[in-house]
Amino acid sequence: MDVPKISERRRWLLGLCATVLAVALLAVAAAFAGTANKSSTTAPQANAKGGYGEVYKADPKVLAHTLFNAKLLPHNTMARNIALAAFGRASKKVNYNLALKCWKNDGCSTGTGGKLTVAYVEPFGENVYRHISKMEFILQALTYKSIGKIIYRTAHSNLNQALADFRAMIAQHVSAIVTYPDFADAELPVFKEAKKAGIPVATYAWGYVSGPGQNYTTVVGENVCKLGRAYAAIMNKYVKSGDIAFMGGFPGNPLSAGWQKCEQPALNPNIHVVANEPTNWDASKVQQVVSAILAAHPNIKGWSYEYGLGMAQGAFQAYKAAGKPFNAVLTLRTDDVGMGCKTRALKNPKLKVYYYTAGNSQIRVALTALMMRLKGAKIPPTIVFPIQLQNEAKRTECVPGYPQEASATSLVPLKLLHRMYP
Amino acid sequence: MSAHGRTEGVVLHEGRGLRSLLADALVGARFVPVWIATAALLLIASIIAPAALQNTSWAFVLPYMTVLAIAALGQMLVIMHAGIDLSTPGVMFLGGYLIVGVGHHSNGRLWIAILACLGVGVLVGLVNGILVGILQLNPLIVTLSVGYIVAAEGLRYANGLAEAEVPSRLSDFAQKRPLDISAVFWAGAAITLVVALLVRYTAPGRRFQAVGANPRAAWMAGIHVRAHVVFAYTAAGTLYAVAAALLAGVRVSVDPAFGASYLLAPIAAVVIAGASLAGGLASATSTWVAAFALTLLNQMLLILGIATGWQFIVFGAAIIVGMLISGDRIASLLGRLLRPRSTSTRIAPALDQDTG
Numbered sequence: 051m052d053v054p055k056i057s058e059r060r061r062w063l064l065g066l067c068a069t070v071l072a073v074a075l076l077a078v079a080a081a082f083a084g085t086a087n088k089s090s091t092t093a094p095q096a097n098a099k100g101g102y103g104e105v106y107k108a109d110p111k112v113l114a115h116t117l118f119n120a121k122l123l124p125h126n127t128m129a130r131n132i133a134l135a136a137f138g139r140a141s142k143k144v145n146y147n148l149a150l151k152c153w154k155n156d157g158c159s160t161g162t163g164g165k166l167t168v169a170y171v172e173p174f175g176e177n178v179y180r181h182i183s184k185m186e187f188i189l190q191a192l193t194y195k196s197i198g199k200i201i202y203r204t205a206h207s208n209l210n211q212a213l214a215d216f217r218a219m220i221a222q223h224v225s226a227i228v229t230y231p232d233f234a235d236a237e238l239p240v241f242k243e244a245k246k247a248g249i250p251v252a253t254y255a256w257g258y259v260s261g262p263g264q265n266y267t268t269v270v271g272e273n274v275c276k277l278g279r280a281y282a283a284i285m286n287k288y289v290k291s292g293d294i295a296f297m298g299g300f301p302g303n304p305l306s307a308g309w310q311k312c313e314q315p316a317l318n319p320n321i322h323v324v325a326n327e328p329t330n331w332d333a334s335k336v337q338q339v340v341s342a343i344l345a346a347h348p349n350i351k352g353w354s355y356e357y358g359l360g361m362a363q364g365a366f367q368a369y370k371a372a373g374k375p376f377n378a379v380l381t382l383r384t385d386d387v388g389m390g391c392k393t394r395a396l397k398n399p400k401l402k403v404y405y406y407t408a409g410n411s412q413i414r415v416a417l418t419a420l421m422m423r424l425k426g427a428k429i430p431p432t433i434v435f436p437i438q439l440q441n442e443a444k445r446t447e448c449v450p451g452y453p454q455e456a457s458a459t460s461l462v463p464l465k466l467l468h469r470m471y472p
Numbered sequence: 473m474s475a476h477g478r479t480e481g482v483v484l485h486e487g488r489g490l491r492s493l494l495a496d497a498l499v500g501a502r503f504v505p506v507w508i509a510t511a512a513l514l515l516i517a518s519i520i521a522p523a524a525l526q527n528t529s530w531a532f533v534l535p536y537m538t539v540l541a542i543a544a545l546g547q548m549l550v551i552m553h554a555g556i557d558l559s560t561p562g563v564m565f566l567g568g569y570l571i572v573g574v575g576h577h578s579n580g581r582l583w584i585a586i587l588a589c590l591g592v593g594v595l596v597g598l599v600n601g602i603l604v605g606i607l608q609l610n611p612l613i614v615t616l617s618v619g620y621i622v623a624a625e626g627l628r629y630a631n632g633l634a635e636a637e638v639p640s641r642l643s644d645f646a647q648k649r650p651l652d653i654s655a656v657f658w659a660g661a662a663i664t665l666v667v668a669l670l671v672r673y674t675a676p677g678r679r680f681q682a683v684g685a686n687p688r689a690a691w692m693a694g695i696h697v698r699a700h701v702v703f704a705y706t707a708a709g710t711l712y713a714v715a716a717a718l719l720a721g722v723r724v725s726v727d728p729a730f731g732a733s734y735l736l737a738p739i740a741a742v743v744i745a746g747a748s749l750a751g752g753l754a755s756a757t758s759t760w761v762a763a764f765a766l767t768l769l770n771q772m773l774l775i776l777g778i779a780t781g782w783q784f785i786v787f788g789a790a791i792i793v794g795m796l797i798s799g800d801r802i803a804s805l806l807g808r809l810l811r812p813r814s815t816s817t818r819i820a821p822a823l824d825q826d827t828g
Contacts, residue, residue, distance in 0.1 A: 176728030342774030
């Protein structure tokens with residue numbers, strides 16, 4: 051049986067219809083796909099200039115003030131953006147009267163009606179460094195209209211109290227917690243509880259607790275291992291050979307353990323670390339420790355430590371009481387004004403002091419990271435600032451007008467500092 | 473009485489006399505062990521840590537032992553009355569910051585600052601004394617609570633201070649070295665001597681001792697027991713404030729940990745010196761020696777480079793051993809051993825006869 055042939059004209063018509071139909075179907079499919087992509091993105095889109103409610107831009111003068119050098123920003127792109135966003139907010143005007151009231155009363159309502167509550171939980175909280183960090187936190191929080199309440203808690207060096215304070219914040223369902231974990235991994239249980247409760251936690255000044263990115267959001271600070279190597283470079287260059295000593299804070303704290311672990315192997319073989327003692331960051335203990343080490347090793351040539359003012363108050367007294375000139379190389383982490391002024395007052399060219407920034411303003415970065423996290427940003431587990439030690443002889447910490455215990459790299463305005471400490 | 477009984481009585485009387493004499497001598501010498509222990513410590517230091525006995529070390533040990541000794545003297549007065557005082561760190565903390573805050577870097581205001589510091593010590597001591605001596609509250613709990621309140625007030629006061637240095641005249645005094653020894657040491661030695669002489673050789677001092685040794689007997693003798701207890705705590709608070717002023721001078725500045733290490737160390741010094749926590753006699757000079765021994769031991773452990781954990785263990789063990797061989801325990805033990813057995817010997821035959 052013969053099949054009737056389709057005419058050529060009809061064949062062309064059929065082909066044309068099929069082509070048009072296919073194109074139409076493709077167009078519809080593409081339209082649906084585009085719509086689906088748009089609806090699945092709830093967080094604001096980020097680009098190179100900003101995102102997650104932030105603008106990735108800061109005044110270079112502010113950066114130079116707090117980091118020594120405007121280029122000393124984290125290498126990781128997202129970490130860098132968070133830092134820029136945080137320091138960019140430092141230039142915003144806030145209500146200083148409210149900030150002072152909040153600082154004195156350990157918290158306050160911001161008056162914005164914002165729904166978020168942020169907390170700064172302090173296990174130690176005893177010295178001016180921590181008080182200034184507290185103000186930095188408050189000033190940063192006041193730049194966010196979405197933050198309606200600021201809470202501050204201090205445990206006065208009591209671990210049980212510190213854990214209780216943390217749990218109290220979790221029970222109050224705060225939106226974010228910033229802390230410096232003086233007790234290191236002893237605080238890990240409450241970090242995990244906060245994570246389980248959906249509350250992001252960040253630390254600053256390299257307050258390292260195990261599992262950043264997993265057990266808590268992020269740790270902000272410098273790479274303390276590189277800090278230790280920077281210390282070693284100074285000792286290798288200026289001590290060359292002989293005895294040096296390490297001092298740290300509370301036994302086992304992450305900051306001291308971090309740099310000590312890395313400085314020792316980086317030292318010249320002719321440099322011997324003859325002592326390594328904790329001081330609880332207590333100037334009285336510094337004096338005792340320095341006195342004992344000086345008695346046992348009279349020719350000691352260098353000291354590596356963190357707390358600059360503690361060194362000035364304790365070690366200078368120990369040397370003076372022993373009747374010895376302070377001819378040594380010091381590598382320190384904090385840039386306390388008092389350390390600089392006491393060093394200058396000694397007028398001893400054989401005393402060489404190298405220091406890093408105290409890092410009070412890192413707490414701003416920690417808070418901004420958490421605020422971005424709440425908007426859906428993926429925060430790197432560490433936000434690490436490069437290290438550049440400063441030479442006291444060339445860039446003094448002794449800045450006129452600042453309280454002796456303050457750090458001149460702090461972003462708390464000088465006028466406000468004078469109101470905090472009249 | 474038979475001749476045999478008379479002879480026995482004479483022998484027993486002589487024996488009792490000799491034993492009594494020995495017991496009296498030993499009770500009186502209850503404070504000797506701390507001196508012997510300190511001499512042994514110095515000998516050990518000269519062998520294993522000679523650096524602890526050099527000028528560099530003395531420059532730290534002598535002023536700091538003095539501060540501990542003054543605080544321990546205050547504690548001693550309280551312990552003599554079977555009390556205890558845990559408000560020492562709080563008083564020292566607030567007192568130190570008052571010197572900074574009231575002094576405000578001005579030598580002209582130094583004396584007002586010191587008076588303010590002493591005033592706080594007197595006030596806190598008085599409160600403790602009233603709560604313990606008159607209201608008869610438990611001293612451990614009361615003084616701990618008062619200490620917390622005082623420390624909290626100190627924190628509130630310190631929060632408004634950015635500067636932490638004492639007036640220069642105080643720090644200059646602390647750094648003076650008459651006869652190449654810290655001026656703080658000489659000041660502390662003078663205070664100790666005054667306390668020792670007052671307690672031992674004056675009538676009020678003897679009454680103070682009597683109240684501590686036996687409050688009931690003292691009351692029956694017409695001594696105002698409660699007034700003496702109040703005085704003990706008040707004097708203790710004053711001495712803590714003196715210790716704070718001396719420490720502030722040595723340190724040149726005050727910080728949030730000021731005075732924190734003086735909670736239990738003064739108590740340890742008093743007990744190691746031979747005093748009993750149940751009250752009674754105590755020796756100011758032995759307390760001084762105990763403070764010296766504790767400070768020197770601490771310094772030795774640092775010089776030896778012993779790991780921090782082991783330093784705590786050795787220090788704690790030394791305090792336990794010191795308490796085990798303290799004069800109070802030795803005197804009590806030897807007193808029991810030397811107690812005359814005559815009463816039990818005379819009763820026993822009678823019992824035998826009765827039971828026959």
